[in-house]
Amino acid sequence: MPRTAEAPPAPAVPQLPGRDHYFALLRALALFRVVLYHLVGWAWLPLLFPSMGVMFALAGALMARSLKRPALQVIRGRLRRLLPPLWILGAVGGTAMVVDGWRPGLSALLWILPLSDPPFLGAEWAADLAEPLWYLRAYLWYVLLSPLLLRCLRRLPWPTLLAPLALSAVLSFGYPTLPGRIDSALTDFSTFGACWILGMARQEGILSRLPRYAVPSLAPAVMLAGLWWAARHHFSFSADSELDSIPTAQALWSFGAVLLLLHVSPSWDSLPPRLRHWDRVVTLLNSRAVTVYLWHNICIFAAASLWDRMWSIDVLGESVPWLLESWIPELLLAWSLIALCILLFGWAEDFAAGRGPRLWPDRT
Numbered sequence: 001m002p003r004t005a006e007a008p009p010a011p012a013v014p015q016l017p018g019r020d021h022y023f024a025l026l027r028a029l030a031l032f033r034v035v036l037y038h039l040v041g042w043a044w045l046p047l048l049f050p051s052m053g054v055m056f057a058l059a060g061a062l063m064a065r066s067l068k069r070p071a072l073q074v075i076r077g078r079l080r081r082l083l084p085p086l087w088i089l090g091a092v093g094g095t096a097m098v099v100d101g102w103r104p105g106l107s108a109l110l111w112i113l114p115l116s117d118p119p120f121l122g123a124e125w126a127a128d129l130a131e132p133l134w135y136l137r138a139y140l141w142y143v144l145l146s147p148l149l150l151r152c153l154r155r156l157p158w159p160t161l162l163a164p165l166a167l168s169a170v171l172s173f174g175y176p177t178l179p180g181r182i183d184s185a186l187t188d189f190s191t192f193g194a195c196w197i198l199g200m201a202r203q204e205g206i207l208s209r210l211p212r213y214a215v216p217s218l219a220p221a222v223m224l225a226g227l228w229w230a231a232r233h234h235f236s237f238s239a240d241s242e243l244d245s246i247p248t249a250q251a252l253w254s255f256g257a258v259l260l261l262l263h264v265s266p267s268w269d270s271l272p273p274r275l276r277h278w279d280r281v282v283t284l285l286n287s288r289a290v291t292v293y294l295w296h297n298i299c300i301f302a303a304a305s306l307w308d309r310m311w312s313i314d315v316l317g318e319s320v321p322w323l324l325e326s327w328i329p330e331l332l333l334a335w336s337l338i339a340l341c342i343l344l345f346g347w348a349e350d351f352a353a354g355r356g357p358r359l360w361p362d363r364t
Contacts, residue, residue, distance in 0.1 A: 021268035021282070023058050025275070026261065028285040030054045035296045039304075039334060040327050043236065046243045046250070047227075052135070053195040053254025057262065059139065060199030063146045071147040078143045084352040085290045086114065086136055088345050093129045093298075097121040114140060116181045128301040132293055138188040142196045150200055157206050164193030168251045191247045194255045202262045215263040219256040226252030284342075284362040291346045292338055299337035303330050 030051035037045045066074045090111035094104070102121040110118040114137045120130040142149075152160040168190035171183075178186065201207050207215070230249035235241050243250050271279050285292060307330045311317050316324060323329065347357035 021271050022266050023061070024282050024286045025268075025271065025278075026054050027058055027289060028278075028282040031285050031289060031292050031296075034293065035300070035334065035338070036331065038297060039300050039331055043238065043241045043243065047253065050250075050254040050257045053192055053250075053258045054261065055135075056139075056142065056192045057195040057199035057202075057258045060142070060146075060196035061203040062199075063143065063196075064150055064200035064203035067147060067150055075143055075147075079140070081349070081352045082136065082139065082143075082290065083113070084348045085294055085345070086133075087112065088348045089129070089294050090118070092345075093120075093126070097123075097126050100126070102126070116185065125298065125301055128297045131297050134184070134188060135293060137185065138192065141185060141189060142193070146196075146200070149197055150204075153197060153200055153204065153206070157201065161194055161197050161201060164190045164197070165248075165251055165255060167193075168248045172248045187247050191251045192254065194251060195258045198255065198258050198262060202265060207259075207262060215259055219259040219263070221256075222259070223253050223256035226250070226254075226256065280362040284360070287358075287361040288342050288346045288349060290349055291342055295341040295345065296334070296338055299341060300330075300334045302337055303334035307333060 029049060033045060033049045033051045037051075063074070063078070066077070094102075094108070094111060097120060098104070100121055100123060104119065107119045110116055114133060117137060118130060118133055120126045149160065167186070171187055171190055198207075226249045229252060230243060230246050233246045233249065235243060235246055235249065243253065270276070271282065307324070310324050343359055346361075347359070350357045350361070
C-alpha cells in the first residue's frame, strides 16, 4: 500500500473539462467488459479489467469535482440523475413480476429509493433483472457519504484511502455478525470504497503529490496481494470461480489496478487519432451508462433464451453446430437488445439530467 513520504507539494491536477475522453474511454470499456463477463463468465476478465472498481473511481472523481458546490445540492442532483432510470426499470419489471404472480409488500418501496436491495420475484428472469441493482444501492450510499469522505480525505488522506481495505479484511473473517442487508451493504462499501476515494484523491490532486515512482512500484504489489488472497480462498480460472465472491481479493486487485489507471490519467480533449473512429460508440455508452448497466442482464438472459431456440432448427444443428455453440452471436444479439433498451428507455437519463430527450445520443 502507498505509505511513502510525501514529496514537496505539487500543484493540484487541472480541473477536468466537461468531458475527459480518457475517463469516457475507461467507462465505455468498463461497460463492455461487464456485459461480456456476464455473458461468458470467464474468470480472468475481472483481472484483465476491473470494471466495477473503474466505474466507482470515475464516479468518485466526478463527485469530488461537484462538491465544490453545496453538498445537499450536489446529492440532490445525483439522486435526480440516478433514480428515474431505476423507476423505469421498476415500472416495467415490477409489472411483469406482478403478472407472473409476485405480490409486493412494503419493502417494494426500495424500488423507489434503493437504500437496500429491492425485493423481486423468485423466477430466474426476475433475478437477472434485479442483479445489477446492488450497484445502484452502493452508488447511492457512496453519494450520501461523499461529503464526509471528502472531508476525511483532505485531513487524513492515506488512512481514509486504506480504511475500506482494512474493513474488507475484518469482514472477511466474519466479524462482526450483522443482519444480511447491513452486511451486504458494508461488504460492497469495503470492496469498492477505496476505488471511490481514489477517484476523489485524483481530483483533489493528492495522487499527484506522490513521487512518480511510488505508484508503479506499489500498485503491482497491492494487486499481487489480491491474487495471493484469492489463491488462499481457492480462486481459479474455471467457469465456476468468481473474483466477486472473494471481496477482499477483489478490493485489493481493483485498488491496485485503478491506482495505475489514475496514475496514467491523461486529460484528453479528444480521443487519440487511432481511437477516434470509436468516438461515437464511446459517447453513446457514456450518455446511456445507467441504462446499459440496468438493462444488460435481462438482455443477456433474453438473448441466451432466443439463441437456444436455434437448436430446434435441425438444419442449423446438423450443419453449423459450432455456430450455435459460439458466444459471439449471443453477444451480438445481447447488444442488439441493449440498443433497443437505449431507444425505449434511455430518454429517462436525459429527463433526469434536465435535457431534452434524445433517442441515440452518440455525438457530444
